[in-house]
Amino acid sequence: MTQASLLSVEDLRTYCYTRAGVVKAVDGVSFALERGDSLGLVGESGSGKSMTCNSILRLLPRPAARTVGGRVLWEGRDLLTLPEREMRRVRGREIGMILQDPLMSLNPVFTIGNQVGEPFRLRGAAKGRSDLREKVLDVLRQVHIPSPEARLSQYPFEFSGGMRQRTVAAIALAGSPGLLIADEPTTSLDVTIQDQFLRLLRELQEKTGMALILVTHDLGIVAETCNKVAVMYAGKIVEFGDVRQVLTSPSHPYTEALLKALPVPGTRQRRLYQIPGEPPNLLDPPAGCAFEPRCHRAMQACRNARPPIKKLSDGRQAACLALEAREVR
């Protein structure tokens, strides 16, 4: 066996129990990350991206959602079986997190200085007040908050969206995590501020070797920020591989269709390639491949069973019968 990965997610299953039935929000997800890796988790709304992250961090909405199977190996330990007390140490210290809405992660009644200082205090990492202040200023500088001294006593509402998100990043980074999970951290930001933020993430990764899971539905962001990509559809990863490989020659019909449906700037085509239909209702998913009703390569066999994800000869993984058939030939 090769050396263990930094993070290894194995056959993760998280189900939501709703009045209308059971939703398999995460339905057998597996992937591994190494130090310094940056994984883009992409897919349409409802495909299970956030649920995957929240399962790893064990931050599921209770009692609606429950992880019913799989393992999340983090530095050799299975996070899914860790006592909650130890899990709390992992969260925010070993694994940092940034959520979509920065306002949700910041407490409106505490100052910025107070909130960024919290992880240091919890850890007892500061020797006295002035050392704490220095440490806080240092992380605020790392995330490029201008004149941080003046900002310490301000409240979140006095910050712009971009500054709030950078503050959340500062809090996540205060614990010097080995992995940062960022769930659509730039969706509420302008492209210019998004660009600043993504560059900041790359810069911090380069400096610290931290691994990153970046949830987004923008393939452009993945191309610019990540070295690996996992494409999710209806609770499963349908394609996983190196970013260059997947984005320049997609193999799964869904990945292919997603890329073709993007407007190409500067070329005013009349019609865009259009994926027919909508994502499946997860309360009543198709029996076979979940993409079958929308797939231009669908065959009769696709309706019978969900294709498992398999390694292709070029090293990437994909879950598609048409590809399997091609590989065999």
Add this chain to the structure above:
Amino acid sequence: MGTILELRNVKRYFGIRSGGWMGGGGEKPLKAVDGASFSIASGSSFGVAGESGSGKSTMGKLILRLDRPTGGAIEFEGRDIGKLDAEGDAWYRTRVQAVFQDASGSLDPRMRISAIVAEPLEIHARTGPNRLGKIEIREKVEDMLAQVGLPKRVMDNYPHELSGGQKQRVAIARAMILEPTMLVLDEPVSALDVSIRAQVLNLLSDFQDRYGLTYLMISHDLATLGHVSSQLAVMYLGRIVEIGGTEDIYARALHPYTKALFRAMPLPDPNRKKSAPSLRGEIGSALDIPKGCRFCPRCDEAMPVCSDVDPELVDVGAGRRVACHLMSGPQFTKATHQRGSSE
């Protein structure tokens, strides 16, 4: 193609009257739109880009008559829309309709889809000259839902029972039911997933082909605007800083702000290297617009003159107008000359 809409030095300042929302007079005005002039050709698609807070939506609301300008004039089909009587107002509402980003916010959650789409017709049937009967209205609604690609059965649904893409189709059906000549679309696909976004953009382009509609589309997404619009205006802090043919601007942006927006745009090309630094700082407050060029505090090409003199939007040839001192200096005249001779 004639002009369908023209804006002449349109301004929308907030809080200038005492007792306004900011309370008390004597306060500085918030200049949400600060002198916009352009015209839109009938049957074309006009795109408006810019960061949030640049005044795009405020301008859209002025055009929709959901808000009144504090200066300047807007003419639609030759009529000053600031001077419409009740009958003119009803006329305008049949000509110009809106689609907003958040379909769930603009669709009444207590109404069935059929009623939502029929409502403009019913209001118009009460006030307008061409009254329609119940059966005719129902037929029209069915026809419109079919045109936007929704099955008949959604008529009895409520908005929350539909997906985001379906709700946006309902919003488009409602906007189209009075057969307008122009749609103002404020971030119509920003909340939609890629696969659904392509469907809605195709639907809009089909409608344009079929009915010769004019679109004014507001978006912060340059890729979408590049696909949809033939003319493009880039706004910054209430001003249009660059305007011209979309393809020309994509091929060669002239204003430093437009260039920065393009640099920031993420492209799904893993081989593209971003070498130039990103745009620094943030869009300032419309309450406190910098002296001179309003983009100066963030501009990496700023010159001494920029912090003193507010650059005017000047014609630089080929239908392009740019508000930047770089475009009026001698070096630029030379550059255009060289470009012209090499072509």
